[in-house]
Amino acid sequence: MDATARQEVDSNRSGLAEPITPGMPERPERKQGYWHIVWRQLQKNKFAMVGLYCVGFLVFVAIFADLLANDKPLLIKYDGKISSPVVTYYGVSLGLLNYPPEFQNKKFKDIAQELGDGDFIVFPPVKYSPNDYDLRYHITAPSKVHLLGTDETGRDILSRMIHGTRISLSVGIVAVSIYTLIGIILGALAGYFGGWIDIIISRFIELMMTFPTFFLIITIVAFLPPSIYNIMLVIGITGWTGVARFVRGEFYRVKNIDYVQAAHALGFTHFRIIFRHVLPNAVAPVFVTVTFGIAGAILTESGLSFLGFGVPPDQASWGSILSSSRQLLPEGWWLTTFPGAAIFFTIVVINLVGEGLRDAMDPRIAKM
């Protein structure tokens, strides 16, 4: 029976029972979906919700870093023309736009001095770009000018930290996405097929777990040109063992349940059974691993940057700010305290969300 014929039979059948309605047949609304329960449980957990809001705040800072800390004004009215250099900058860096001639080869801070009547200039909350060096402010402690102090080339620490949020969060998310993908695929293959495939993949997992991963990452990263993408990739390639082990176990559990047997009996392909039937039922708890994984990846990146193997020098990352404090030790407390606190804060809030999620997904609690 080909597809169209089957559709006809289906529509005939439904036609017998009820009048044909145009469009999609209406589904009875499920009141208690799995994620619905999890979300309700999570909402009961005060700490997890605080963590979630804090993560939201960090994501906000990361996305709008350019508007929060920049040496270009958000808005300027100059010679009667209103423009937004921050936004123009995106076009300039893509090579699509040019600054108007009166702004070229000039610092906006100087322009701010020579504003005429009716002109105005609105700077972001932090008036420095992360790479704005100013040798007059070489290694200064926190002051009114630079709220969190400056580093050895007089760059503003607060601005670097705001832009560092972007690096840290994107490394965490991308690296973990890479290894979750690898882990799910390998774990699914091992758990679903068992036998030789399982033995080989399990040996591979054991092998990767035996390796001192951090040393492995440092060695590989040290040999590659410094770039944030290399770090994401290397953490992604080395970090998948936890997810793979977990997914493998879940697949072992799920694959003998009746509905999977039924799918086999219907003659579905392995591909379809793995991805359409087993995976959706096995993958939910992976989210807990992923959440903790993001914290771990952020930690690894800052550790790498701290040792000087991380991001290139012109990019700000919490780890690289900490790293610049190393030459000054034991002086320069602000270079150590603030970026480290940012890392600590991020890890804590992500771990809070992870713990909340784990508790919320625990079936023993969900039943209550």
Added chain:
Amino acid sequence: MRAYIIKRLLLMIPTLFGITLISFSIIRLAPGDPAVLKARAGSEGITDQAMAKKIIEQTQRIYGLDKPILLNFKLWTVDKNIARLKDMLKDGDVPYEIKDPLLTKIKRAGKGVVYPAMTAFLSGEGSQVFREDLIDVIINRTPLRVVEGWSLAEKESYIRDWWKNNEREYRLTGSGKLLMTFTEAQYGNWVRRLVTLNFGESFKDKRPVIDILKERVPVSIRITMTGLFLAYLIAIPIGVFSATHQYSLLDKMLTTFLFMLYSMPSFWVATMMIVYLCGGDFWNLFPVSGLHSINWQDMPIFKQLLDHVWHLILPVVCFTYGSFAFLSRMMRTGMLETIRQDFITTARAKGLSERVVIMKHAFRNSVIPIVTMLSALLPWMIGGSFIIETIFTIPGMGYLGFTSILARDYPVIMAIFTISALLDLIGILLSDITYALVDPRISYT
């Protein structure tokens, strides 16, 4: 049980193979051939291409980098390649660029090149250039030393004499050829040297790597063991206390504190300690780096010990607190789960005192998984030693790894890789066996 241990030991073999393979690939992954990098330093100013090539070949030979990487298949085509060379050179010499790729291919057969080359040489055929090149190849692959300025005839007679006594060693049989396919490759060489604990010589210090490791590894093991011991010693009682006093004020405070501790990056804690405790703008309580004070040698033995401990306090704290927080949390969760089980209710119903219920029934059952956490902690601690030792400049394996990576000292990097992976593997095996021994519920079939 014995079957399980044997099975585990057998399964270690492929893992070991994988470990050596990954350690080995690290050196292949590195940009730039280390031999070329090394030779370049010595060959500045040499413009003659053939001469430069010779220097690079020499360096490569010393480090065994002139052979195929994984398996030597060049062994099986070497006869054909020699015939091709003979054909190419039958009307005299050809330009270096044309001849060189073929010569390199022939040389890559390693030790296996000698027999076919000698056969071709002894047959007396081929042009004079061909014979000169053959002599070159043979000398490259044997311990023969030719005095500069010898004539071709002198070289020939020298080689002929040598061959009479050494022919047997180089003769190729079918099985010998198969074996050489593995041993005459870089990977085979590396494994063979590994088994004999010969990690080669450090590029940087010009000392045998094994000697450097003998100095450094004990320092790291001492710190790791102290750290682990302290972590378990404090974590287990705290975990038990927290679980038995669940939801008390102290439990809540402890849980929060441990959670915070667990989330603190160790490199931050270490730098913060140096900034605030080691004489910056704040207190000056501890030394910044090293294992001893400068005048350590002159101190009386008791003071030496005290000085050593004084230097080790901060590193060990940084090294320990993470595993300590992790273990305490695990202990608390494990204990809570055990307490809720039926046999504990039974024990209480029997009228046993709370102390016996907790210490004898609950504690014993929940401490087993904690002990086996060792296998998860070891790789983590070895990774941690990297940062902590670097921050406090402690001459251990981690700091050695850091400086070796900076200096591109491949032999040392590879040795550290293998050693630390081996240590991990032994740790995992031990904790798995302990687990199987202690917990009779788990069957291993």
